[in-house]
Amino acid sequence: MFFEWHGQQPVMLRCIDKYYETYDTVSIKLADCTEPRQFQYKPGQFVTLGISIDGHMEHRAYSISSPSHEPYLQLTIKRVSGGKVSNYIIDTLQVDDKVQVLPPTGRFNCIDCPPTYHKGQAQVLLISAGCGITPVFAMTQHWLNQATPAERPADIVFLHSARSPEATIYYDQLETLDAVYDNFHLQLLLKNRDGTQHTQGRLRESLLQALVPDLRQRSVYLCGPSQFMQDVATYLQALGCDMANVYQESFTPTSHSHANAEHASQTVQVTVPDYAQTINAQPGQLLADVLEEAGLPIVTACRSGICGSCKCRVQHGEVSSLSQETLSEEEIAQGYVLACSATINTDVEVELG
Template structure:
């Protein structure tokens, strides 16, 4: 299991991953296992993360190298090392492989990424309402633990599961409720008892939490129900955060798609590519056929990125001027696309002048 570490100093691979050793394994439920990763001192800065972010793993499977994201269930404020929790998916290749990982195994891991995070400048008084469904508990649990450590704002967690045996972090949650009875309110919803969550139930559960910040992660229909209800109640779209768990296509399929998209863009000449990163504009070269991310990297700009396969959203940026063509997109919603968001790893300029802004 896992690749054997040859060097004492962890080195970045050609694809940007690092070999990290698993230092603890926790069987959370009959079908979910947590893996705690040892981070050598030289990589602590590189692997610093915000609550709600994820790690991408590259896993060998039947001659292919598959990439999968797993959100950190740990909190950077209360846990010394990052922990991911993987739930087995029926017929799933990587999730079942990860559930066999043992202490001492080495995994290929990309640094933390993702935007499913609390805005640091937001008011500390607003209620925080978290919706987790099944394995979708992981990023909201990281946010929950971090906020309990850093603020007094009220937190409501609505946690949906198939049945009681499937509830991940049940004991840890009980302890947190005991330690923070006035701040944390947890509502368990079990499909086996109440059935799937309905719009009316969501409305009922949201009583007393109007005007909050909302974080939603779980199965598609669960997230759709919650988001639709929140919007229907008049909650601000920018305060509703959604994280979609999905697997990317296999590498051979991605390569074929990328080759087609590159060929289609070869005839387009980009006159100027201006990239705003950390508030600073940079005018950089853009070679025909290259993606926006490839151009940024070639110019030495350290823009956020992770899977580079169009499904994790780490390289989200806004096109402020010009035209681009987005090849694969498994993460941006129609609303985000309409607002000008794109994925740098999947976008190519289609000519003229292009101006991009990465979020601060």
């Protein structure tokens, strides 16, 4: 029996397990509150959690690290300096606690971004650092488990950069996969490799070429800190990779425009008929900011135009969209926008929910 999401509405899930992956990282498992149901999602996607902290609902997006069709969603959360939600999950969230969860979403996944084939076999290179390991770990489990007798299993090179074995998320699981599967090739790059045979050093263009000499025939899935991904993309391009086959997750906030001085004295109106509200705003303001300040129920989890939690429909009027990352062409044609990445140009009428 599969779990059914209710459109884009949040559901309540229960924490059924919580354990440390490293000293500053935990994994939690979320399941249906009533009975076991399998969760379907595209490996690489994420969900947005809603957690009440000090009487205020906070939303954050986290990649799913468990295989699809399990009776739970596993999320792996790393402690962040000043991270209100991440640190609350690590320090305070308990087994049996309930959290709000929005449906899985995200275009960085191995279904919408399928690998190319070389000599009849999918050839993939997964590159990650830090918590960027979570979506590519889910992809790995999918490829290792989904091959049918009629097809050759994907050939996987898994390159992950970390400080040490103790700081490597899923370290034991990765070594097990490397020992069990002939088509899984682990390349751990550690700042301190004491007690292991893994490579020590920092990822550079020459080292990438040495570790993965056939990288030009592989589809690449890249996730990690922003600067890490920028550097790796530069190396891949310099090494002659087809960048059309390079896919990467991005949690970098979109650059937002603000009202210009010449518009300071102008106002526009944002009308939300379903809530009988009309709000005064300035041209250039973010639609999400205006709706939030008015106390309307808009979820802004990433504020980066990535997670899609703030999707709403502009019925009349004009906005400028800085990101349409999670919107389909059909939704864009129907007037849907991401409120956190939409600046207001004229009077607008908005439909929420």
